[in-house]
Amino acid sequence: MAEYDYDVLVIGAGPGGYVAAIRAAQLGLKVACAESRETLGGTCLNVGCIPSKAMLHASEFFDAAKNGAMAEMGIETTPKLNLDKMHDQRLDAVDGLTKGIEFLFKKNKVDWKKGHATFQDAHTVKVGDETVTAKDVIIATGSSVTPLPGVEVDNDKQVVVDSTGALQLAKVPQKMVVIGGGVIGLEMGSIWNRLGAEVIVVEFLDQLLPGMDGDVRKEAAKIFKKQGMELRMKTKVTGCTVKGKKAVLTLEPAAGGEEETLEADCVLVSIGRRPNTEGLGLENIGLEVNQRGQIETDHDFRTKVDGVWAIGDCVPGPMLAHKAEDEGIACAENVAGQTGIVNHDIIPGVVYTLPEFAGVGLTQEEALEKFGGDKAKIKVGKFPMMANSRAKTNHEPDGFVKVIAEAESDRVLGVWCINNVAGTMIAQAAQAMEFGATSEDIAYTCHAHPTHSEALKEAAMAVQGKPIHV
Ligand code: FAD
Ligand code: NAD
Numbered sequence: 001m002a003e004y005d006y007d008v009l010v011i012g013a014g015p016g017g018y019v020a021a022i023r024a025a026q027l028g029l030k031v032a033c034a035e036s037r038e039t040l041g042g043t044c045l046n047v048g049c050i051p052s053k054a055m056l057h058a059s060e061f062f063d064a065a066k067n068g069a070m071a072e073m074g075i076e077t078t079p080k081l082n083l084d085k086m087h088d089q090r091l092d093a094v095d096g097l098t099k100g101i102e103f104l105f106k107k108n109k110v111d112w113k114k115g116h117a118t119f120q121d122a123h124t125v126k127v128g129d130e131t132v133t134a135k136d137v138i139i140a141t142g143s144s145v146t147p148l149p150g151v152e153v154d155n156d157k158q159v160v161v162d163s164t165g166a167l168q169l170a171k172v173p174q175k176m177v178v179i180g181g182g183v184i185g186l187e188m189g190s191i192w193n194r195l196g197a198e199v200i201v202v203e204f205l206d207q208l209l210p211g212m213d214g215d216v217r218k219e220a221a222k223i224f225k226k227q228g229m230e231l232r233m234k235t236k237v238t239g240c241t242v243k244g245k246k247a248v249l250t251l252e253p254a255a256g257g258e259e260e261t262l263e264a265d266c267v268l269v270s271i272g273r274r275p276n277t278e279g280l281g282l283e284n285i286g287l288e289v290n291q292r293g294q295i296e297t298d299h300d301f302r303t304k305v306d307g308v309w310a311i312g313d314c315v316p317g318p319m320l321a322h323k324a325e326d327e328g329i330a331c332a333e334n335v336a337g338q339t340g341i342v343n344h345d346i347i348p349g350v351v352y353t354l355p356e357f358a359g360v361g362l363t364q365e366e367a368l369e370k371f372g373g374d375k376a377k378i379k380v381g382k383f384p385m386m387a388n389s390r391a392k393t394n395h396e397p398d399g400f401v402k403v404i405a406e407a408e409s410d411r412v413l414g415v416w417c418i419n420n421v422a423g424t425m426i427a428q429a430a431q432a433m434e435f436g437a438t439s440e441d442i443a444y445t446c447h448a449h450p451t452h453s454e455a456l457k458e459a460a461m462a463v464q465g466k467p468i469h470v
Pocket of ligand 1: 011012013014015016017018034035036037041042043044045047048049050052115116117118140141142143163164184276279280311312313314319320321322323324352
């Protein structure tokens with residue numbers, strides 16, 4: 001131990017980094033974790049997953065009271081929005097959970113080094129004014145908002161904001177333009193739409209939610225329109241000027257054409273995120289990033305530099321907290337000489353709107369491509385939520401569950417769901433796929449009644465053409 005201050009130094013305390021640090025400590029290693037933010041938990045706990053879900057959850061209740069969903073069940077009320085209080089409960093959630101990580105660090109004897117970390121060499125890292133040496137270094141620096149040229153974000157002014165700014169708007173905008181119809185745009189757009197804003201989503205592509213199954217993307221457009229959002233597809237934003245409390249955007253068809261302007265009192269830029277790999281001193285250790293700024297690793301999360309590992313949003317793959325966490329655990333196990341593995345083919349993705357959109361494995365399009373476009377090689381079973389007794393009883397008719405299986409082996413290749421508990425339901429599908437389940441395995445598993453999950457069973461039965469309730 002004399003040679004280095006620590007066995008492991010983790011850079012970044014997001015879900016990738018803090019989980020890696022804790023697992024490495026659990027495995028008996030001496031661990032430090034460098035974090036430049038004032039609190040632990042990274043993007044996810046501070047300005048991402050957690051605060052967005054706090055606002056989604058609260059706004060869901062407001063909307064249910066306002067749009068008549070509660071009245072339908074005999075609860076008559078006229079809601080009054082106290083936005084400050086809604087923000088307070090968001091901040092409470094963030095505070096409680098970030099302090100929870102601090103507690104876990106203390107419990108597991110992980111030393112928190114406060115400050116920005118820069119490599120001096122592969123085993124020496126400057127953190128603020130301190131120099132820390134470690135036998136192994138795990139880079140878990142996460143990602144930040146991708147800027148849109150010509151549309152300058154200023155979260156303080158609250159006119160043109162990114163996701164962090166959109167979480168903390170002091171008042172409900174009258175008209176909000178969301179640039180990018182991906183996960184952030186639709187989650188944030190839903191929050192402010194529910195609280196009373198007119199929301200217009202401007203999306204470059206012809207469909208929302210890139211990466212999701214084609215049927216899911218089509219249905220998403222119908223659902224969000226029904227909820228009152230205006231969707232401007234195949235459109236790009238070419239510029240933005242801010243005058244006082246108003247922004248004026250210039251738009252053009254994605255393929256080029258006549259320009260138009262659109263005025264809004266809030267504009268959200270949500271066109272993706274990019275890895276945090278600048279300012280880390282990677283040049284000092286001879287580690288190059290790829291064209292997207294990501295650090296490439298092998299299957300064990302080793303970079304090309306001996307003793308330097310990387311995980312989470314700063315490496316290729318979906319930018320998701322649970323993917324970062326699983327990589328954190330596996331990487332720490334590999335550093336400790338064990339065998340840590342992540343099955344990147346089975347990473348669920350969830351959009352936490354209402355209904356929720358969730359999927360795992362291959363989309364129908366990807367499954368077809370895998371078999372050279374031969375439709376006979378795959379089987380698809382689909383079951384509408386309208387025919388699920390629990391969803392129907394709860395007045396939640398929107399959505400479906402879809403199971404895609406390989407025709408010959410019946411092995412499940414992908415599962416896609418739209419319903420109010422899709423984010424929870426998808427765990428069952430992921431676990432089944434992890435165990436190599438066939439659609440028959442799911443169809444013959446007893447599912448409790450009445451639950452939304454019965455729709456997954458029925459979709460699996462539909463793969464063989466024999467669902468009961470449709
Ligand atoms: P991060 O969480 O980004 O953490 C990296 C940390 O490293 C940061 O705290 C940063 O300050 C620190 N750091 C960076 N460079 C240095 C340095 N040189 N020195 C010291 N510290 C450094 N994902 C989901 O799965 N579910 C969701 O519901 C979800 N919702 C989201 C909502 C929003 C609004 C956003 C923006 C993201 C959301 N995500 C969600 C994505 C999720 O937050 C990320 O995938 C996840 O946080 C990545 O974890 P990470 O550990 O790789 O990086
Ligand atoms: P995204 O990639 O999900 O969506 C960005 C959208 O913007 C795409 O549809 C893209 O076509 C569109 N776009 C790109 N350039 C454009 C332009 N100039 N004009 C109009 N549209 C344009 O990115 P995001 O929504 O910013 O989210 C970033 C990351 O954060 C995602 O990778 C996501 O995984 C993660 N995240 C996850 C969750 C969740 O798991 N629930 C929630 C929020 C964020």
